[in-house]
Amino acid sequence: MSPTDPNAAPVIAVRGLHKSFGDNEVLKGIDFEVRRGEVVALIGPSGSGKTTVLRSLNSLSVPDGGTVTFASGLEIDFSTKVSKRDLLALRDCSAMVFQHNNLFPHKTVLENVIEGPVQVQKVPVAVAKADAERLLDRVGLLEKRDDYPFELSGGQQQRVGIVRALALKPDLLLFDEPTSALDPELVGDVLAVIKELADEGWTMVIVTHELAFARQVATQVVFMDGGVVVERGAPAQILVAPTQERTKQFLHRIL
Numbered sequence: 001m002s003p004t005d006p007n008a009a010p011v012i013a014v015r016g017l018h019k020s021f022g023d024n025e026v027l028k029g030i031d032f033e034v035r036r037g038e039v040v041a042l043i044g045p046s047g048s049g050k051t052t053v054l055r056s057l058n059s060l061s062v063p064d065g066g067t068v069t070f071a072s073g074l075e076i077d078f079s080t081k082v083s084k085r086d087l088l089a090l091r092d093c094s095a096m097v098f099q100h101n102n103l104f105p106h107k108t109v110l111e112n113v114i115e116g117p118v119q120v121q122k123v124p125v126a127v128a129k130a131d132a133e134r135l136l137d138r139v140g141l142l143e144k145r146d147d148y149p150f151e152l153s154g155g156q157q158q159r160v161g162i163v164r165a166l167a168l169k170p171d172l173l174l175f176d177e178p179t180s181a182l183d184p185e186l187v188g189d190v191l192a193v194i195k196e197l198a199d200e201g202w203t204m205v206i207v208t209h210e211l212a213f214a215r216q217v218a219t220q221v222v223f224m225d226g227g228v229v230v231e232r233g234a235p236a237q238i239l240v241a242p243t244q245e246r247t248k249q250f251l252h253r254i255l
């Protein structure tokens with residue numbers, strides 16, 4: 001079965017997701033699904049609700065309505081009161097890489113990477129360390145294992161952020177504009193790591209303004225505007241031949 005087989009069960013299915021902040025209805029019924037091995041690029045103008053979708057998948061934001069269903073069988077209906085246990089279970093399904101890497105400044109690179117596995121997943125320290133070293137080696141940062149985040153470049157910090165997410169072995173990796181806070185010359189290294197992960201078959205949702213990257217790496221592009229999914233489909237369809245006027249205008253502005 002190819003990693004993006006349309007008949008594969010979705011790793012995650014999102015149905016009718018709603019979220020308001022006070023009077024501001026930010027998500028107005030979001031639907032999409034992500035199949036195993038898919039890379040979904042979530043694109044759209046600033047303020048369209050992309051980050052709120054991503055945060056909802058990781059329990060950092062709690063929607064007011066809609067359902068999220070994972071292949072593991074976990075289904076959460078946000079129109080009813082969601083238990084803390086379910087929110088924690090939802091959080092365990094994915095790992096987030098933030099725009100600013102959010103590393104603990106007083107912990108070394110290695111300590112940052114093993115924190116989640118050891119503290120949350122109760123992985124033995126020796127096992128977590130061996131795993132962290134293997135992952136750091138993969139992104140060329142093993143020799144930085146005992147450095148503190150401030151001793152690294154922004155691109156290196158972001159690669160540690162990615163390793164920290166991988167160390168949790170999630171079903172789904174979530175990236176929130178992973179390169180937008182980086183100097184232009186550092187962007188390529190981070191995108192290269194994400195491309196490698198895609199090639200390895202990791203399932204990912206990436207909020208990004210890097211449309212050339214989305215074209216190259218994504219299997220599905222979801223275009224959002226004003227809290228709705230305007231259209232979604234293969235990159236060649238959405239980024240090259242969109243059918244909706246709003247998508248055309250957005251691409252015209254950004255390209």
Ligand code: ADP
Pocket residue numbers: 021024026044045046047048049050051052053
């Ligand atoms: P995008 O990622 O597409 O830029 P966001 O999901 O960050 O969009 O934001 C969508 C809207 O939700 C914006 O109007 C933003 O101001 C609002 N918003 C996001 N998070 C909060 C919050 N915690 N409290 C209040 N408003 C928020």
